[in-house]
Each structure stands twice: as structure tokens, then as C-alpha cells.
Amino acid sequence: MHQDADELEELISPDRIRARVRELGDEISRDYEGRPLVVVGILKGAFIFMADLVRHIRGPLVVDFVRLASYGSGTRSTGEVHITKDIEVDVEDRDVLVVEDIVDTGTTLRYLEEVLKLHKPRSVRICCLIDKKERRETDVSVHYVGFDVPRGFLVGYGLDFDEHYRHLPGIYRLRPGYHPEGFRPSEK
Ligand code: PRP
Ligand code: MN
Ligand code: MG
Numbered sequence: 001m002h003q004d005a006d007e008l009e010e011l012i013s014p015d016r017i018r019a020r021v022r023e024l025g026d027e028i029s030r031d032y033e034g035r036p037l038v039v040v041g042i043l044k045g046a047f048i049f050m051a052d053l054v055r056h057i058r059g060p061l062v063v064d065f066v067r068l069a070s071y072g073s074g075t076r077s078t079g080e081v082h083i084t085k086d087i088e089v090d091v092e093d094r095d096v097l098v099v100e101d102i103v104d105t106g107t108t109l110r111y112l113e114e115v116l117k118l119h120k121p122r123s124v125r126i127c128c129l130i131d132k133k134e135r136r137e138t139d140v141s142v143h144y145v146g147f148d149v150p151r152g153f154l155v156g157y158g159l160d161f162d163e164h165y166r167h168l169p170g171i172y173r174l175r176p177g178y179h180p181e182g183f184r185p186s187e188k
Helices: 014-032 047-054 107-117
Strands: 008-012 037-043 061-069 082-085 095-103 123-131 144-148 171-174
Touching: 014 047, 014 123, 014 144, 037 047, 037 107, 047 061, 047 095, 061 107, 095 107, 107 123
Parallel strands: 037 061, 037 095, 095 123, 123 144
Antiparallel strands: 008 171, 061 082
16 A cells, blocks of 8 residues: 555545545535535646535535646646646636645646636635645635645645655655655656
8 A cells, every 4th residue: 555655654644634624615615605606626636625525515516627737747846837728617707616735836826816817706715625835935815724734745635746646545745755656857
């Protein structure tokens, strides 16, 4: 099992994630009081969190996804965000909840906020599982935060390193310098 591998240190267990995701779903359900919601997940990282979270939101909602990426295969953001899939649902005059796995420098979300504005939503709130506030380079306001984690390169529950580890059930810190295929790509 990956989670027993010595390159990984468990930070947040699957049970803790489960409990917290349920709380977030309850809070969101209360805040929107049954108002229809468009929940937009950011691929790929948010796919597992999104799937779990929407099952705890009561009230009418539709789901959609955008695909944004900035990390490539390194452990640091390239600072350049690419959108390869835009939203498909009409969000004009609707309440949008953006679901993200992790907010790090804030570059990805800042970019998405600009993209969403063009679609004229009534409101936009952001829900992330993990907030790394200390690494923030751009100001983004995140309304719902699962866990604050100060440092370390994190993988699991959707988060990857060079596309690996997304399927792991918890959140783990990856040992610096380790690569699952035995080599380390040069950092961009
Ligand atoms: C990761 C993560 C967030 C973003 C956070 O995505 O899933 O979307 O980086 O970093 P930032 O706040 O510095 O922008 P990545 O670009 O690795 O794409 P992925 O979701 O497909 O893994
Ligand atoms: Mn992502
Ligand atoms: Mg990634």
C-alpha cells in the first residue's frame, strides 16, 4: 500500500477528511438555505473532494468542472495558468461555489475568478480542502476551508506529484527529493 511507503507521512487521515467534509457540506447547506447552486470543481485536483462534498450539500445544485493547471510536473507553480476546459453550465445570475483541493500561491483561483466574472454570476464563493496561507502570493478570499496546512508538498485525495498519488485516501506529505518513478524532474 502506498500509504505505508516511507516516502509518505500521513498528515490527515481518511476519517478526519470524511468528518470535515461532512461539516463543510452542512455549513454550505445552511448558508445557501436551499438556493440553487452551481458547484464548479477545478480539475484535476478537486475531483475526489468535489465528489465527496456535493453528497453532503442539501438543496438543488448542478455540478460543472473547469480544467486549470499551473504545476506541470514539478513541485513548484510555474506561475502560468492554462485553461483547457471552460465551464459549460450557464452561471449568469446564479450562485457559484468553486471547489478546489488546495490553495497555495492563489494563482489558480485568481485566474479562475477572472474567467468566471466574464460569465456574470450573482455570487462566487470558494471552498477548499486545504489552505496553505503562508504561501499565498495573490489575494484570494476563501470562504470555506477544510484544513490549514503550513508547509510540505502534499499528495493524496486528489493531490498529485507529477500525476501520481491522486488515488490515496488521506493527505500525505511527500519526502523532498523523492519521485515515484525513481527520478526527479527538474523544477520549473
Ligand atoms: C494544483 C492544485 C490547485 C493549485 C494550487 O493544481 O490542485 O489547483 O495547484 O496552487 P496555486 O494556488 O499556487 O495556484 P495543478 O496545477 O497541479 O493541476 P492539477 O489540479 O491537475 O493537479
Ligand atoms: Mn488543481
Ligand atoms: Mg497538480
